[in-house]
Amino acid sequence: MSDILGYKGKRVIVSGCFSGMGEATAKILLDLGAEVHGLDFKESTLPLASFNQIDLRDAGSIEKGVAAIGGKIDALFNCAGLAGGGAFPALDTFKVNFIGTRHLTDTVLPLMGPGGAIVSIASTGGLGWSRRIPTHMELLQIQGFDAAVAWAEAHPEHVAEGYAFSKEAVIVWTQFMGAQLIKKGIRINCSLPSPTQTPMMATFHATSGKDIVDAAAEPLGRYTTPAEQAGPLVLLNSDAAGVVNGVVLPVDGGFMGGLTTGQVDISKMMGGGQKQG
Structure with missing residues (x-):
């Protein structure tokens, strides 16, 4: 029981390792x-086994970064992300x-x-996923990077400012893939952070408004x-969470509990930008 999480000697990948939750x-x-x-897009100063610069907007960059690591991978932590609210081009955020x-x-x-295990960071800003299941399921049928970009370009009404829909997509994709990957013995989960004090917080305040983020x-x-x-995130990908999936x-x-039981005033979050996760 001394290594209940089981990470000793495991080979893991962390995207977005430069700062914030990934670091x-x-x-x-x-x-x-x-x-x-x-x-990451920016170089990490941590004592990593390896670091490779990638741009998640570029499929070739992603493939080159993974190829440089090679070998067996035990766990993947998808921690990289961009803010919405117009801070970046909508398509960049969605990519x-x-x-x-x-x-x-x-x-x-x-x-x-x-x-093997995979975990991704979604957001409380993606809570509208259940209202757009048919749209997200349509998107999930689009395989490949370039085809998905083409779909997003053809559906600006869904991609909007990029952030909320992108996080909804992560949530639906996680649940969909959970039922697929477990047949291969691989788990996939995601988390929904509330506002977190990362370097992106100033951007969220500027684009969404501090009152909305605070709510x-x-x-x-x-x-x-x-x-x-x-x-x-570490717990979800650990041996201790061996049957936690999707x-x-x-x-x-x-x-979430406060929202469900009427103890959080959702009206404060209506009409503004998207929340940070």
């Missing part, structure tokens, strides 16, 4: 004895948050075997830290 996740994994390989993340996962999957931090009454978000896990200090 915090990589730090925990290093402390647990994992062999951590990092991928990074969903299309590129899915392509990275598809590229890593052939390196995984039974016991999504109730009932906890504060923003979470990257380390508080990283812990559940789960969309709120990591929000009680936001």
